[in-house]
Amino acid sequence: MSLKCICESILGTIDCWREVSITKKNVIKKLCEKQIPQDPNFPYGHNEKAYCPNCAMIVEDLYCGTCGQKIKWD
Numbered sequence: 001m002s003l004k005c006i007c008e009s010i011l012g013t014i015d016c017w018r019e020v021s022i023t024k025k026n027v028i029k030k031l032c033e034k035q036i037p038q039d040p041n042f043p044y045g046h047n048e049k050a051y052c053p054n055c056a057m058i059v060e061d062l063y064c065g066t067c068g069q070k071i072k073w074d
Contacts (some may be wrong), residue, residue, distance in 0.1 A: 004036055010032050011032050011033070014029060036070065038054065040059055040071050050071075
């Protein structure tokens, strides 16, 4: 099972976890959401710089170096 599938599974069931505090649930949600690849933003066209969809910083790698968001380049 891929990390993306595991994170999607966690996100689908986390609200049912009664023994975990809301703060911990929110941290888990944020961490899982960053593992699901997001398309980068190209506000000036695809020939210009790409920006992270989460924090709006310039991205060039598979993960944003600022916030850790996984980037989908295809």
